[in-house]
Amino acid sequence: MRRALYERNLPLMSTPQSTAAEVVVSTMADELWQHHLSMDPYLQMRSGVATERLPLRTIDEAERDTALGRNLLARCKAVEAVPINDSARVTLALIRDHAERLERSAELWHARFPVTPYQLFDLNIALTQVLPTVSPTKEAGRLLALAEDLAVAVETMDGKLVRMQQQGWVLPAPAFAGSIATLQGLKALAEQALTRTDAGARVSRVRDELVLTAFDRLLARLDSAEYRASAPSTVGLSQFPGGAEAYGELARQSVTYAIDPEQVHRHGVEQLSSYDEQKAELRASLGFPDEADFLRYLRATGRLHCPTAQDVEDLYLKHISRMEPLVPQLFSATPKAPYGVARLDPAFEAGMSYGYYEPPTDAVPVGNYRYNGSGLEDRAQLNAATLIFHELIPGHHFHIARESEDPSLPKFRSQIPIYGAYNEGWAEYAASLAVELGLLDDPYDRYGHLVHQSFVCSRLVADTGLNALGMSLDEAAGWIRRNSFESEQQIASETLRYSTDWPGQALGYRLGYEQFWAARREAESELETAFDVRAFHEIVLGSGGRPLPMVRDDVRQWVGSITSKP
Structure with a gap:
């Protein structure tokens, strides 16, 4: 089992006056951050953290996400009935939302084709912004580990296509050309990133025997008569078993x-x-x-x-x-x-x-x-x-x-x-x-x-x-x-x-745009001349990104705080 990347305990966002429940919320918030950071090269890059390993996107990873989601939901339930401050209450609501998403990870794993351009974003980040920055002489072990992970990640895509096919999910024929072109481009980037005069024999062997071979097998599957024969000519999720529910x-x-x-x-x-x-x-x-x-x-x-x-x-x-x-x-x-x-x-x-x-x-x-x-x-x-x-x-x-x-x-x-x-x-x-x-x-x-x-x-x-x-x-x-x-x-x-x-x-x-405008129009109607657009923007932006129903609730609470004044 792969070791955790970020095992250190970071300072909790709490104060000596924090209640025990607020400390629990802060702990869960930190666990969620560490979990996402450990699995996302893009977040690592933004945070100035060196990428040590690559996400593999296996069913095992999805099942671990599901287990984490269930664990967090149980802990949320234990805290939700306890009085906590407003900031912790918002954070708790967002933890619950994140946990509910994580809980569905294993269930939805088969609903995303791994070889389409947007689903290959992680791999693109790894090949364009992670691997090229690793020094073969100073970080030989890290480069080798990333190369090995790259091979496993590509093998996982191939295995996932097989598993999806067994469940009645096959990449629609119209998507083949774009997926193949994207994978061919990533293969070329992988070869370039791992071909360096000072990379060493072990990296070269992993490149030739594992990474490029994995890309070739994956591309061969997409080009095989057997796989193409089972590919639907139509698109959209509802044509697949459980697809309508997955789309919902x-x-x-x-x-x-x-x-x-x-x-x-x-x-x-x-x-x-x-x-x-x-x-x-x-x-x-x-x-x-x-x-x-x-x-x-x-x-x-x-x-x-x-x-x-x-x-x-x-x-x-x-x-x-x-x-x-x-x-x-x-x-x-x-x-x-x-x-x-x-x-x-x-x-x-x-x-x-x-x-x-x-x-x-x-x-x-x-x-x-x-x-x-x-x-x-x-x-x-x-x-x-x-x-x-x-x-x-x-x-x-x-x-x-x-x-x-x-x-x-x-x-x-x-x-x-x-x-x-x-x-x-x-x-x-x-x-x-x-x-x-x-x-x-x-x-x-x-x-x-x-x-x-x-x-x-x-x-x-x-x-x-x-x-x-x-x-x-x-x-x-x-x-x-x-x-x-x-x-x-x-x-x-x-x-x-x-x-x-x-x-x-x-x-x-569009739906997000309409929700923001609906919240504003409702506030303008209630407050009339007391409406302040600068204050409205502070309410919707001040707490950062969140589910749109929470934005509407925050605006209504703000309006209520004004209209309730004598």
């Missing part, structure tokens, strides 16, 4: 509350109809009742695309410069860390649809939006204002950087990005603040904002349609094509992301 749980974990897929699907269609009307009205005001004519005009005038990566960066910075002086109107507290815009390493751009927000670390103490500067002829920039407000300020940076800087939060709350619907929902809400601030006064920026909202709503339709309602890839692609400026390559990537790679995740963008 994955969607619940992503959104942080239970959803009805059919209801969400209908809601998405209704929202798209509303945005169609708004776009048509705006186009007509610009003299383009026909959308095709409008797109031709945008392309001809250079409004749709940027010719160079520097032009993309300059456009983002222009929008940020307009937002910056208005921030004090909306926020009473902001992160200490600076922020900026930086291009992705061009070597990795082909495998990434968009860019991403990169939180500050000790090594790079700046929150950066790492944008994709490739394929600009097909990468529409009309929504650049909405995108950069989502990714940087007042979106991801104001949430993630501030959260990670808060010493009052236990590390499992400040460092683990588990609540996708809060994360993406906040960023969507924050980007929409540009409307009330008047930053979308240019009608083309405003149209780009409407297109962005349409795209996010089309995800509601496609994700639920593909996984719960029997929608085909072509049908889902049609919804995205009609409601976005995405290229055909991007549309193909997106539909596979929803249906075979990360089902349920894309729902959090």
Whole structure:
């Protein structure tokens, strides 16, 4: 059995005046943090901790997660009836939520295909940011251990495909090309990372006899006639045994509350109809009742695309410069860390649809939006204002950087990005603040904002349609094509992301956005002239990421504290 990576006892977040129950809560919080840190190279990298071993994602690991979840739930139950302070009470609620997710780990292990691009994120981190930094001469033992783990991790993927196939789960045929291309790229990275003049004979032997051989076996399975013959031509989880239930749980974990897929699907269609009307009205005001004519005009005038990566960066910075002086109107507290815009390493751009927000670390103490500067002829920039407000300020940076800087939060709350619907929902809400601030006064920026909202709503339709309602890839692609400026390559990537790679995740963008706005509208209605948007933002951001129902409860409690005053 593998030894624990982080066995040391860290100081508890308690004081001499803490009750015994609060110390228990603090202990559980630390255990959760240590557990996640020990299994996640990305968290280790962010925390400045050397990665000694790699996660294998075996069923045994999933079962240990389940056992930990059950243990924590039992301990939560013992504490929940005991009086504790408000901060500990919030932490306890979040521990329970984390524990409930862990408890389902073994049950959901078979519901994630291990060879799809997003599921290979850990391996990508290991090969691009962990192994290349290990010194073969000074850290020979560590390099060898990581190489051996890499081989086992790839073997585990192969074994998992076999086990899933026995349970009636086979990777859908449309996902083969992307999975194989991603694995071939990772194999090349592995060979490069383990081929060094001073690596030593043992590392070279592990590379040749274990790592590369494991990749070859896995790729051979995906290319075998036997496996391909059993692969369904259709996508979506509901076609597999227990798939509908698995999708319901994955969607619940992503959104942080239970959803009805059919209801969400209908809601998405209704929202798209509303945005169609708004776009048509705006186009007509610009003299383009026909959308095709409008797109031709945008392309001809250079409004749709940027010719160079520097032009993309300059456009983002222009929008940020307009937002910056208005921030004090909306926020009473902001992160200490600076922020900026930086291009992705061009070597990795082909495998990434968009860019991403990169939180500050000790090594790079700046929150950066790492944008994709490739394929600009097909990468529409009309929504650049909405995108950069989502990714940087007042979106991801104001949430993630501030959260990670808060010493009052236990590390499992400040460092683990588990609540996708809060994360993406906040960023969507924050980007929409540009409307009330008047930053979308240019009608083309405003149209780009409407297109962005349409795209996010089309995800509601496609994700639920593909996984719960029997929608085909072509049908889902049609919804995205009609409601976005995405290229055909991007549309193909997106539909596979929803249906075979990360089902349920894309729902959090729009549903999270709606929850934040619903909380605000409710507070505005109750408080009327006493409503303070800066105070509202402090309530929703101050405790960091959490399930959306907790955000609504926090806002209602805040409103009640104001309305109850004489």
